[in-house]
Structure formats: C-alpha cells, structure tokens
Amino acid sequence: MQAQPPVDDKTKELAETLELAKVAPTSFSHVLEAVTGSMLDIWNAFLGHIPFFVAGLVMLLLTWGVSIVAGKFTRRFARKTTKRSSLHDLLVRLTRIVIWLLGLLIAAMILFPGLTPARALGGLGLLSVAVGFAFKDMFENFFAGILILWRFPFEAGDVIKCEQVEGRVEAVEVRNTTIRRTTGELVIVPNLFLFKNPCEILTDRNKRRFTIYVGVGYGEDVDAAVKVIENAVLGCEMVRDDEPIQIFPRAFGDSSIDIEVTWWGGSTPLQERASRGEVVTAVKRALEDAGIEIPFPHRTLTIRDATGVLQKEV
Template sequence: MIAWIAMCAQLTFGQDLISTLGQQDQTIQNEQTAEGRSVELAETDPHLSPIEMLQQTLNDIYQGFIERLPYLGAGLLVIIITWILSNLVGSAVFKIAKSRKLRRSLCELFSRLTIILVWILGLLIAAMIMFPGLTPAKALGGLGLASVAIGFAFKEIFENFFAGILLLWKYPFETGDFIECESILGKVEDISVRMTQIRQTNGELVVMPNSFLFKNPVNVLTDRDVRRITVMTGVAYDEDADQAVEVIENALKNCESVEQDYPVEVFLNGFGASSIDIEVTWWTSPTPLGHRKSRSEVVSAIKRALDDAGIEIPFPYRTLTFKEPLPIRKETGQAQND
C-alpha cells in the first residue's frame, strides 16, 4: 500500500513537473518570438525610405479609420437622434410651460435649456461610442479642463449667453415689445441666448448683443397699454389764459386717439418770450406710430379750437429799446431817385 502511494505521488509530481516545464518552454518561446520580431523590426525599419515610412504610416491611419468606421457611424446616428429628440423635447417643454400660463420669455428659456441639456447628454454618449476607452468620468474631467481655456477664449460669447438667460428670466420686455436702448428704438423680433434682434421704425434690423442690453438702461415703451405725451403751446399775453385752457381741454375730448379713461391735463406753464406757455398732457397708444398719430391729431385740434375761439397763438415778438433816441432824417426826392 505504501509503495502504491509512493508510486502515485511520483506520477503526480512528474506530471506537475512536465506541465511546469511545458509552460516555461512556451513562455521562453513567446519571449524569443517577441525578441525575434523586435530584432526583425529593428533590422527592417532603418532600411525603410522616408516615402515607404510615410506610406506605411498612411496605411496604418487608413486601417485604423476603417476599423473605427462602425463606431463613427454609430456615433453619427446618436447625434442625429439627439437632434430629433432635442427638437421634440424642446417643443414639449415649451407647450407645457405655456399651458401653465408662464411668460413667453420663460417658456422659451425652459425650452432652450432643455435642448442644451439633451445635446450635452447626446454628445457625451456619442463620444463614448466613438472612443470606447472614454468613460463619463474622463469626459467630464476633460471638459472641466477645457472649459477654463474655452472660457478665456470665448469670454464675450459666454457673457452674452448668461446675459441672454437673465434677459429671458427677469426682464419685462417680450418679443413684440417696442424698446429703446441708447440711440436704438424698435420692435423686438427675437430674443436668443446670445443676441436680440430689434427691427427699427425705419425698417432696419439691429442685432444687439444681450450683454449690451443687460448693462445699459432699457426703456420698454409698450410695457403698458397706454403712454403719456406732452406738448407745449402758448397764447398771446393779451388773451384770456384761463379761457384758452378750457378751449384746449374741450378740444382734446373730441380726439379719437386720446384715451378718455385717463385724465387730460392742461396747465399754465410759465411766461414765455412772446406768449403764456401752456402744457398739454394726455394718454394714448404706446407704439411709436400711435404716438405720432395722436400728437398730430391733438396739435391740429388745438390749433383749430383756438382759431375758432379767436385766441391768438402769437409769433415770436422782438421789442428793440435804444438808450438814446434815434434821429430820423428824411431823404430828398433826388436822393431817393439816385
């Protein structure tokens, strides 16, 4: 029994030894093969001409591109799906926000932020498909490093982007409002996250950076349904000023462009060079065209009412006073003929 156990142990040990030796031989052969390839490459590469090396490099690039082609196609398909999905999701978010009776600017803001988020996720997935070794952690880390350089390079673009978000979030004007900023007056046609398009009253289109609107005072002319207008007029000193005020008030009551629900204010303003100045104030449509129409109608009505009442709107008078009397000399007829 002991002899049989010893024999089995010897056989087992022999098999293990043979297996171990076989593995060592295989490892040695692999190392020799690798060394042989290295020696072969080392002996071959120096003999390649520059043109042959260039051809080999281009061939390697081409082979790598062919191998990556399925991944590139899948990534392109993801980008197309992202484009379609972003439009659908953006439209859905806009309709949901509109159904909640939010301001149009807020609806557009939520829609565009959703589109940006979908694009970020879609591009991240496409990058991970195109480059299989890329992970979300690596992508976000690379994005964090790149964002610093991009932030400095595109400072103004990002400034306009965040200004556009604040405009859509907080500012009272919407698409269709008339605004005035610095010397630009017109109708807002579109508000994007980077710029605002304003159509001026002469038909010209102004593309204004959002940061400019955010940093400068903006007059929103159509924030309310009405806007106040003031004009100055005057009557001669020898006319009854109180009667002139009453005549002007009655004249404005018959003007269609004057909002009768709001007070019409007519005040004696001061002593002018040739007349008693009268300030006339009323409310009308807030648009520039409505403003001009109403001003024209009111000025015409005041002029007609004062003329009908026999109240003079004087021309500028000039009275010259001399320190000493001026001598008047009558010319003779002969001098006059000459």
C-alpha cells in the same frame, strides 16, 4: 604559414565600400519593413475602430432626434403653463442644449472606450475654460440673452428704446436681438448691450402719457384759455378717457404764457404721432375760434439811408 601580401590603403577603402554596400540594402529593408508594419497596425486599428465610429455616429443621430422630440414636448408643456413666447423659446433651447451635452458625452465615451465619465467631465471643464476665455464676448451675450428671456422684460412685437436704438422687437434670440426701426432699418443688437444699458419699453402698457406746450398772449385770460384747451383735448378721439387730462400754466415765456397740456394715448409710435397731431390741430382751432391769441415771434426791420433818416419800417 604563408605570409599575406600587404594591403594598401586603396584596397582597404574598396573593402569598406563593399561592406557598406552590403549593409545599406539590409538597413533600408529594415526601415521599410518597420514603416509598412506601422502603417498596417494603424490600418488594422482603424478597421477595428470602425464599429466605434459607427456607434458614435448613431448616437449623434439619436441625440438629434431626441432633441427635436424633447423640444416639441417642452414647448407643449410650456404653452400649458405660461403664455410668454420668450419663456417657451428659452425652455426649448435649454432642453436641447442639455440633451446635446449628454449625447456628445456618451458619443465620446463610445468613440474612446477608455474614456470614463470623470475624465470626460474633467476634460470638458478644461475645454470650457479655454473656450470661455477665447469667446468671452459670445458667452456674455449668450448668458445675457438667457437672462433677458427668463426675466421677459420685453417680447417680440414690443417697441423699445435703448441708447440710440429705437424700434419694434422682431426676435429675441440667445445671442442677439433684432430690432426694426420705425424708419425701416433692421438693427442686430447684442444682448449684452441691452442688458447693461437702460432700456425703455414703450409698449409695456397699452397707453402712454404725452405732453405739449401752448403759448397764449399776455393780454389774454389764462383761465379762459385753459378751459378752451381742455374742451378741445376732451373732444379728440385718440385721447383716452380713462386717464385724467392735466392742463396747467407753466411759465412766463418771452412773448407768451406757456401752458402745459398732458393727456394719455396709445403706446405705439404711430398712435403717439397721430394723437399729437390731433391734439395740436384741435387746440389751435379752438383758440382761434375763441379769439385767443397764440403769439409768435415778430421781426421789425428798420431801413435808414446814408444820412441816417428813417426810410421804411416793417
């Protein structure tokens, strides 16, 4: 056997480099082939899933159409059973919500064939808990709106007063209530605010009671003044005659005997202002015609010179 020549270090390094050069293209081709195969698998899976996407989309369109038709039938049924428009809107919204929930559940089961109703409901429960914590205020307003619509404390067109908000209700929605102030501004009030705070419904009835106070001089006949005021109030057109007028001396004022005058009029803000104006005008005119004094504060000015001598008194 012939002895092989000794291999130096440079020859070994060159051999290793050539070996790596042979292996590297082979490894890169394997990686490229694997990536291409994965992309093809994903594309083929997507193409194979297209019918499920189409079926899910069709299901959503069908749900949309069914919700509209069911909403119309529900509104017709509600109109036959009750006259409250707020209850009509509530029943229609609840019907559409139920139909959309069922439609989304079926669409999800179509889109993901392995999804069962039990798994879907379980996932929906977990999702609802997470969404409930994330949108706590929104859901509180939503359920408060449902309770307001269901209990119907007020309807669109009623005039209400809640804390610093007073005006006519334009719309009662599931989350918010829009109120138009008597000065013209539109206020968007969360339903939770109306649900938690005391709310006065000024137009719950078609009549309200109003009160003013009239003062007559201490030198006047109080019984005669009460009779004059009563006749004046009875002669007002905007004072309702189906409720009693109540006139009572109330207290000893600083410069007059205070008389409380109470009557019933219309419930809207405009009717209130008009009725108050008519009654005040009629009472003042009647007391003046009867010669009964309506006292008012008098101011006396005394002017003295530097020596303290009185110069003028007004």
